[in-house]
Amino acid sequence: MSAFIQLDRLAKNYGDNVVLENLNCKVAEGEFVTLVGASGCGKSTFLKLLLGTESVSSGQLLMAGKPIEQEPSPDRGIVFQRYSVFPHLNVRENVALGVEFVESKWLGRLFGKRRKEALAQADELLSAVGLEQARYKYPHELSGGMQQRLALAQALIKRPKVLLLDEPFGALDPGIRKEMHDLVLGLWRQYGLTIFMVTHDLKEGFHLGTRLWVFDKIRHDPHAPDRFGSTITYDLSLQSKDKALTIAAIDEINAQLHGAEKTTEPTQS
Amino acid sequence: MRRLINLQPNRVLKVALGIIPFLLILLAYQIGSDIRKAENEQDKLLPSFSEIAAGINRMAFEPSRRTGDYEFWEDTKSSVKRLSIGIAISATIGLLVGLAAGAIPMIAAPLSPLITAISLIPPMAILPVLFIVFGLGELSKVMLIVIGVSPFLIRDILQRTQELPREQLVKAQTLGGNSWQIILRVILPQIVPRLLDAVRLSLGAAWLFLIAAEAIAATDGLGYRIFLVRRYMSMDIILPYVVWITFLAFTLDWCLLKFSRVVFPWYHAEK
Structure with missing residues (x-):
């Protein structure tokens, strides 16, 4: 490999x-x-290492x-659970900003014909994520799902090699979440992305991934809970999508996670 | 019977209820004035409404016998000019320094303790210094407003800048923005409506400093006038001046709010 x-x-x-x-x-x-993993297991920290907002210790x-790179850069796109879009720009401008940053070194703003071109590029991405109808709206006029669509379009205009998703659908309704899953899978294939996605929802993890990592602690010191860190306890290839195997694995991992996190898990599912 | 906490006044009732306290104050004043006038025809403490009207007429609609100016309007012009220059300078300083310090930790580190210290100096205490350094002219009055208001604005803008969601700044970096571009396109546009909020909050203090400076050293201005006519106990002039100052303060505040609503609708929708 x-x-x-x-x-x-x-x-x-x-x-x-x-x-x-x-x-x-x-x-x-x-x-x-x-x-996936219990809260506090370090999966988000790992995503931050990939993003470059945190640095590797050893x-x-x-x-x-x-x-x-120890700084966020355009080759690694990100969609957070919230606050990924800019409230003061409309949908098109939110997406075109990525072009304007590159083409206008000093003002970060394009005018006239070049602006039109940037906006046309943005429109392409917006139709890819199904937001062409909402082009002139501002983020506060969008639903949570539409905001996440916008955040995806924003990231994709940079043609990143890696796309990082930090619980992107955690705040969405189940129905909307299903639509977003289809969208992400479509974009993943269309743009040839490598995706890392943190999620609380094990089923979501199984459904979307080609590979699932479970973060958990192997070693525990009851007197010093911080002494040992998490590691990847399961590294499952989901290529085969063998249903029986998947269900068995979900049960096993669920049991493990629930064991580690009795108090917080029920609210999340 | 619905709970009291669930009872909402309708539109008309709300307006009516809002006006009633003002009417009650006017009524109380009228009664008080009548009682005093009944005892002493010459009473100056609570002049009747007709005397106040005469006072307004004398100040606003008849040229001054001494200078030939319409003093009320001249005073208004001078005060509003000082106030707006002071506020404009303070807002500019507040925006530039607050934004730079809020966005760039290396600027915040040396600046932030200094600004906290400066903001604790009571501005009135250094008014004599201002008079000594800048003289008794316009500059010292404007400077008092600037010194009184801008530390507050800097601190507020610094805080608002730091409160912008970290996610947005990370996102902007993944979109390829450099520091300058991110400040210009992501931070600044979101901070301007917050600056307007902060300016509105600081208007009260700005008026205070303006009137104090005018009371101490000036030859015109609303603050100058009310402190001047105090010597003659001219309540018939002081009271309308106070109402007028209040009205100006309200109007300015209202205009800023309207402006912000029109120019930054996304900001007000978010809240």
């Missing part, structure tokens, strides 16, 4: 608080990795053979 993203004895700690330890994995280009996190 050619490794596009490579984790090599990767660890992350804040002082004495070890969050992640001993992560070893290789991810090929075009995979769809879903990250070990290596490589992208295409080079350590990942």
Whole structure:
């Protein structure tokens, strides 16, 4: 397997608080990795390492053979659960901003013909995510699902190699969530993305991913809960989509997660 | 019977209920004035409404015997000019410094403690310094407003800038924006409506400093006038001036709010 993203004895700690330890994995280009685990298990921290807003404490996190940049950059797009879009710009402008940043070094703003071209590019992405009807609306006029569609379009205009999704559908209604799943799967194929998606919803993880990682602690010290960090306890390939196997795995992982997190899990499902 | 906390006045009732306290105050004034006038025809403390009307007429619609100006309007012009220049300078300083410090941690580090310290200086305490340094002219009055208001504006804008969701700034970086572009296209446009909010909140303080400065050293202005005629106990002039100042303050505040609503509808929809 050619490794596009490579984790090599990767660890992350804040002082004495070890969050992640001993992560070893290789991810090929075009995979769809879903990250699940109890809250506080470090899956979001791992996403931040990929994003570049947090830095690796020890070990290596490589992208295409080079350590990942310690700052967010256009090759790694992001969609957060909330606040991913700019409230002061309308839908088209939100998407076109990514073009304007590149083409207008000083003002970050295009005028006249070049602006029209940028907006036309934005329109293309907006029809890909099904927002062409809402082009002139402002984010506060959009529903939660439409805002997430917009956030996806924004990210995609940069043609990122990697798309990071941090519980993007966590705040949406179940019906809308289903639509968004289809949309993301479509975009993933269409744009040849490598996706890392953090989710609380194990079923969502199984449904979307080609690969599912479960983050959990292997070692526990009851007197010092922060001493040991989480690692990837399951690395499941979901290519086959064998139903019986999947159901068995869901049950097993569920049992493990519920064991670790009795109090918070029921509210999330 | 519905619970009291669920009873809402309808539109008409709400307006009526809003006006009633004002009418009651006017009525109370009228009664008080009548009682005092009954005792002493020459009473100056609570002049009758007709005397107040005469006072307004003398100040606003007859040229001054001494200078030939319509003093009321000249005073208004001078005060509003000082106030607007002071507010404009303060807002500019507040926006530039607050934004820079809020967006760039390396600027916030040296600036933030200094601004906190400066904002704790009572501006009135350094009014003498201003008079000494800037003289008794227009500059010292404007400077008092600037010194009194801009530290508050800087701190507020700094905080508002830092309160913008971190996610937006990360998102902007993944869209390829550099620091300058992000400040210009993402932070600044979202901070301007917040600046208008902060300016509205600081208007009260700005009026206070303006009137104080005018009371101490000026040759015209609304504050100057009410402190001047105090010597003659001219309540018939002081009272309408106070009402007029209140009206100006209200109008200015209202205009800023309207402007913000029209120009930044997304900001008001968000709240």
